[in-house]
Amino acid sequence: MRRQNTFTGFLLIGLGAYFLLRQLHIPLLTDFYSWPTILMIIGISFLLHSYITNEFHNIFAGAVLLGFGIHFHGLTTYRFWLDHWGVYPLIIGSAFVLRSNKTKQGLVPGLLLVVLGLFALFSPVNPGWFHWVYQLFALIEQFWPLALVIIGLFLLKNKKNTKNKRNK
Numbered sequence: 644m645r646r647q648n649t650f651t652g653f654l655l656i657g658l659g660a661y662f663l664l665r666q667l668h669i670p671l672l673t674d675f676y677s678w679p680t681i682l683m684i685i686g687i688s689f690l691l692h693s694y695i696t697n698e699f700h701n702i703f704a705g706a707v708l709l710g711f712g713i714h715f716h717g718l719t720t721y722r723f724w725l726d727h728w729g730v731y732p733l734i735i736g737s738a739f740v741l742r743s744n745k746t747k748q749g750l751v752p753g754l755l756l757v758v759l760g761l762f763a764l765f766s767p768v769n770p771g772w773f774h775w776v777y778q779l780f781a782l783i784e785q786f787w788p789l790a791l792v793i794i795g796l797f798l799l800k801n802k803k804n805t806k807n808k809r810n811k
Contacts, residue, residue: 650692650701657684674720682712699745706738725764728780733760 661684665676689705692698711734717724739753763776783790 649696650688653688653691654685657688675716677716677719679712679714679716679719682708682715684712686710686712693745699742702742702745703738703749706741707735710734710737727764728777729760729763731760731780732756733764736760 658681661675661680664672686705686707686709689701689708693701693705714724714730714734718726733756736753736756736759739749739756742748743750743753759776
């Protein structure tokens with residue numbers, strides 16, 4: 644199997660299975676007929692592609708999408724699921740740690756984010772200086788579409804700069 648086709652193949656298999664199972668109306672799987680399942684399928688496809696082809700740069704994206712998919716599925720399906728901002732740095736930090744296992748990059752930020760997430764989740768009383776984190780997440784919740792646009796523009800600009808440096 645060609646390396647560039649593995650992600651597409653895994654994605655098509657996952658999406659095909661998802662829609663086939665949805666058409667079959669299997670009662671045991673009705674909780675998975677939702678958009679978080681699509682995130683999980685995309686994340687698993689990235690992870691499978693990364694590990695099978697030894698192209699580890701997509702581990703981070705796969706782990707984040709899988710983590711967010713699991714979290715959002717839990718929020719919409721289970722009453723006991725924890726709805727707290729500390730879950731997000733925990734997911735992102737775990738993705739950094741998972742990627743650093745293969746690429747040897749990003750271990751320190753990953754561990755810091757995991758510790759921050761765990762501290763936020765399990766600390767009975769947050770210290771007074773911790774209030775700025777709540778304000779930051781409130782701001783992110785309000786303006787996250789704008790943040791996506793800015794990050795996308797940055798990535799496009801960064802890609803152009805990289806191409807220009809290669810051509811010189």
